Amino acid sequence: MLNISCLPALSDNYIWMLDNGSDALVVDPGEAVPVLAEIERRRLQLTAILLTHHHGDHVDGVPALTARDDVDVYGPTGSAATIPGVTCEVGDGAELELLGQRFEVIAVPGHTLDHIAYYGAQAGAGGALFCGDTLFSAGCGRLFEGTAVQMHASLQRLAALPDATAVCCAHEYTSSNLAFAVSVEPDNEVLARHRAACRVLRAADQPTLPTTLGLERQINPFLRCAVPTVVAKALAQGCVGDTELAVFTRLRLMKDGFQMLT
Ligand SMILES: [Zn+2]
Known part of the structure; x- marks a missing residue:
């Protein structure tokens, strides 16, 4: 099982970190400093970065992190041309092997058109979902690029995951x-x-996060x-x-x- 922790960043972002005691990955590093401080404090090796969408408060820390370590940077289809540092484009249904665990990519357009989520059935005690700005505790992301039809369908896909799933949102908007x-x-x-x-x-x-899908279905x-x-x-x-x-x-x-x- 992987450890899950959240690093506060910027004004109300969370950078989620997964680690197995020696290697770590982070999701949506909007800035590098909190990540560098944590991996040095815990003597971890950063091996991967997962990005959910192109907004600066989710990706601006990438260049400083890739300059320091040899890190695979996963981003949505087409993002290698639009997000500095992306080395692996992944789309809906892609399966990744990270830190010895399998992760699935789920396309969740709505907040942005490129938005993806990462789901690890074995990450954490009951599985974990890294959903960026799509699903928040008691809320959902604003529709900046996509339509209500897209966002509704995206949320329904996420809501189909098991009750015990830890929902790791990218903002403290609770x-x-x-x-x-x-x-x-x-x-x-x-x-x-x-x-x-x-x-x-x-x-x-x-932090009020992570929440769980079982709770979110109730609130x-x-x-x-x-x-x-x-x-x-x-x-x-x-x-x-x-x-x-x-x-x-x-x-x-x-x-x-x-x-x-x-
Ligand atoms: Zn966003």
């Missing part, structure tokens, strides 16, 4: 996402309990577009139709305009 989720489902007791637990974590400057409105109370909320907010896609599309628009009141 507090604002939970505020929106509570506005959608004020009577969801699991959601209310989780919000209270996250407040304790954030007060202690601790994340974007994974709950068929739940009657969520459908009713979307309809009351002008949703056209009660299909899961229509509800998802309305929720995404509602979140875009949501102001946290706390």
Whole structure:
């Protein structure tokens, strides 16, 4: 089993690190300094970098890391021409052997068109998903390049993974996402309990991640577009139709305009 840790970076990013005690890989290094500090502190050898999409807060640390070590850099199809340092382009369905474990690439367009996720069934206790800016705890990424149709389909693919999957998101957006989720489902007791637990974590400057898919299915409105109370909320907010896609599309628009009141 691999160790999973998260390194805070920039203002609210997390760089996820996997290691087997000697070798390590990192996901979406938006800056190099936290990665270099950790691999030196723990005397690890950085062997691979996984990139989920092209945004600078996920890739800007690559050049400094590849200048120091001989590292394989995995990125989405077409990214060798657009992201400095990418050496291996990987697309949907690709299988990678990293740190002695198998990882699967899942295309998840929506936040960006090139967005991919990495899933390791044996990484961590119950498998781990590195989903960048696609799935967040109690939320999902903004639609910068893709459509609601694409994002909804992408989230459904991720939601099909096992309950125990550790969801390793790239941002600490949980507090604002939970505020929106509570506005959608004020009577969801699991959601209310989780919000209270996250407040304790954030007060202690601790990450609220990873979350699990099993929990997200209970608290994340974007994974709950068929739940009657969520459908009713979307309809009351002008949703056209009660299909899961229509509800998802309305929720995404509602979140875009949501102001946290706390
Ligand atoms: Zn992004």
